[in-house]
Amino acid sequence: xxxxxxxxxxxxxxxxxxxxxxxxxxxxxxxxxxxxxxxxxxxxxxxxxxxxxxxxxxxxxxxxxxxxxxxxxxxxxxxxxxxxxxxxxxxxxxxxxxxxxxxxxxxxxxxxxxxxxxxxxxxxxxxxxxxxxxxxxxxxxxxxxxxxxxxxxxxxxxxxxxxxxxxxxxxxxxxxxxxxxxxxxxxxxxxxxxxxxxxxxxxxxxxxxxxxxxxxxxxxxxxxxxxxxxxxxxxxxxxxxxxxxxxxxxxxxxxxxxxxxxxxxxxxxxxxxxxxxxxxxxxxxxxxxxxxxxxxxxxxxxxxxxxxxxxxxxxxxxxxxxxxxxxxxxxxxxxxxxxxxxxxxxxxxxxxxxxxxxxxxxxxxxxxxxxxxxxxxxxxxxxxxxxxxxxxxxxxxxxxxxxxxxxxxxxxxxxxxxxxxxxxxxxxxxxxxxxxxxxxxxxxxxxxxxxxxxxxxxxxxxxxxxxxxxxxxxxxxxxxxxx
Amino acid sequence: xxxxxxxxxxxxxxxxxxxxxxxxxxxxxxxxxxxxxxxxxxxxxxxxxxxxxxxxxxxxxxxxxxxxxxxxxxxxxxxxxxxxxx
Numbered sequence: 001x002x003x004x005x006x007x008x009x010x011x012x013x014x015x016x017x018x019x020x021x022x023x024x025x026x027x028x029x030x031x032x033x034x035x036x037x038x039x040x041x042x043x044x045x046x047x048x049x050x051x052x053x054x055x056x057x058x059x060x061x062x063x064x065x066x067x068x069x070x071x072x073x074x075x076x077x078x079x080x081x082x083x084x085x086x087x088x089x090x091x092x093x094x095x096x097x098x099x100x101x102x103x104x105x106x107x108x109x110x111x112x113x114x115x116x117x118x119x120x121x122x123x124x125x126x127x128x129x130x131x132x133x134x135x136x137x138x139x140x141x142x143x144x145x146x147x148x149x150x151x152x153x154x155x156x157x158x159x160x161x162x163x164x165x166x167x168x169x170x171x172x173x174x175x176x177x178x179x180x181x182x183x184x185x186x187x188x189x190x191x192x193x194x195x196x197x198x199x200x201x202x203x204x205x206x207x208x209x210x211x212x213x214x215x216x217x218x219x220x221x222x223x224x225x226x227x228x229x230x231x232x233x234x235x236x237x238x239x240x241x242x243x244x245x246x247x248x249x250x251x252x253x254x255x256x257x258x259x260x261x262x263x264x265x266x267x268x269x270x271x272x273x274x275x276x277x278x279x280x281x282x283x284x285x286x287x288x289x290x291x292x293x294x295x296x297x298x299x300x301x302x303x304x305x306x307x308x309x310x311x312x313x314x315x316x317x318x319x320x321x322x323x324x325x326x327x328x329x330x331x332x333x334x335x336x337x338x339x340x341x342x343x344x345x346x347x348x349x350x351x352x353x354x355x356x357x358x359x360x361x362x363x364x365x366x367x368x369x370x371x372x373x374x375x376x377x378x379x380x381x382x383x384x385x386x387x388x389x390x391x392x393x394x395x396x397x398x399x400x401x402x403x404x405x406x407x408x409x410x411x412x413x414x415x416x417x418x419x420x421x422x423x424x425x426x427x428x429x430x431x432x433x434x435x436x437x438x439x440x441x442x443x444x445x446x447x448x449x450x451x452x453x454x455x456x457x458x459x460x461x462x463x464x465x466x467x468x469x470x471x472x473x474x475x476x477x478x479x480x481x482x483x
Numbered sequence: 484x485x486x487x488x489x490x491x492x493x494x495x496x497x498x499x500x501x502x503x504x505x506x507x508x509x510x511x512x513x514x515x516x517x518x519x520x521x522x523x524x525x526x527x528x529x530x531x532x533x534x535x536x537x538x539x540x541x542x543x544x545x546x547x548x549x550x551x552x553x554x555x556x557x558x559x560x561x562x563x564x565x566x567x568x569x
Binding site: 030033034035072075076079139455458459461462465466469470 | 500522523524527528530531534535538540
């Protein structure tokens with residue numbers, strides 16, 4: 001008989017959370033800490049969603065999405081997780097750019113970018129200050145019609161090199177383009193610029209292990225290999241989920257699945273009104289990614305001068321549409337030195353490129369394998385400019401494609417950065433359609449990335465907690481009178 | 484709870500949220516955001532803590548009432564007058 005991954009699970013919870021990406025994990029932990037009973041269901045055999053890793057023979061561990069996040073993670077981890085998790089966050093101090101327009105190294109914060117823009121790009125200090133202040137002052141309620149491209153044109157007209165410096169890292173961080181709303185850029189860029197780029201010491205595997213332990217301490221019922229087939233709705237209210245053939249009732253459901261998957265597959269459009277369905281249909285998914293994972297032989301070292309993150313390109317001009325092309329000219333290299341996992345003697349490199357699902361979906365099996373191999377070889381060729389003896393030092397290399405991302409996350413089209421801006425409004429409007437149903441996950445660019453996803457999980461947990469209290473909680477006595 | 488006690492509750496929550504800030508010189512009628520390094524997540528945390536500790540519900544449209552210490556206490560006074568301070 002197959003193993004029952006729901007063995008011992010109750011028949012009813014205050015909240016069921018579907019999916020254990022950083023938004024789902026954080027929503028589950030926040031709700032459990034507020035005293036709600038929470039069941040967390042993950043279809044894969046590991047928690048983490050896109051915050052994930054994999055192991056290969058020889059003791060290599062590759063991180064998929066640990067490339068650098070803003071300092072805000074320290075506060076969010078301290079508050080919504082643990083001191084130990086927050087204390088493991090360390091700065092990545094060497095961010096490099098190398099392209100036909102410029103080569104430079106930066107700590108990627110406001111002071112250093114100001115220095116570079118004034119000294120190396122000859123922009124007046126007052127213009128730089130005005131740009132940073134404008135970006136920092138942006139918030140969600142501002143005008144959404146100005147695009148990123150227009151924002152740059154206002155401050156740095158005709159300066160393709162400046163736009164490349166300011167935009168390329170953000171395009172890699174969340175898939176955004178010059179046509180996206182300026183506010184989504186301003187919020188994310190300012191988050192990074194406040195103090196620079198940070199990473200998690202010990203790797204994604206350690207982070208998720210610590211989070212798993214904390215979830216259990218908070219009282220969350222955590223289940224892996226539990227693939228939710230349906231979100232159950234009756235008379236405009238959520239009643240539970242069907243998972244692994246079993247029905248579990250719940251007063252609220254948080255879906256950390258892709259927002260369109262949630263609406264059209266898990267719930268079904270018959271439960272939403274027509275205008276809402278049209279808005280949801282119209283939500284554009286963000287692009288997917290290709291990655292090449294390269295492990296050096298045990299003990300082989302990389303020169304730290306390579307930097308932590310390297311935005312490299314051979315394209316003479318910066319164009320976000322070119323970044324998606326299968327004819328790759330731009331790559332972001334993440335260099336992982338042994339200090340990433342203290343005690344390890346491994347050096348690894350992950351190359352990331354943005355990619356279109358459609359370019360990979362229709363290949364024959366042979367073409368697909370050949371294309372993946374080609375991606376590995378061309379990446380090694382490109383890397384040889386920075387690590388000349390890379391092939392001699394290499395122990396293992398392999399590639400992932402948009403199909404790989406779709407396989408593991410079940411995201412439509414393998415989307416690796418959620419949706420474009422309009423996805424946020426649709427995600428936020430779901431509870432008005434179906435009482436007790438919520439979505440938390442990468443949407444609208446600003447809620448994307450590790451910090452955005454985590455904070456969105458908290459925002460939604462607050463809504464859920466409020467709904468549970470309003471609709472009558474079984475634990476009736478206010479904390480104030482209990483104490 | 485009296486307005487003075489409500490103020491103590493808010494200060495208590497702020498101390499947890501911004502442990503590195505000095506709250507002793509906080510001005511009553513100046514926006515908290517101008518005196519402390521608070522972002523929108525910090526204000527959400529205040530809302531969540533009030534619900535967790537005292538089951539006080541603050542709808543999203545009323546978040547603006549939490550601008551200064553004075554406006555916060557004034558807004559919360561009718562909601563918390565029958566509660567005991569924990």
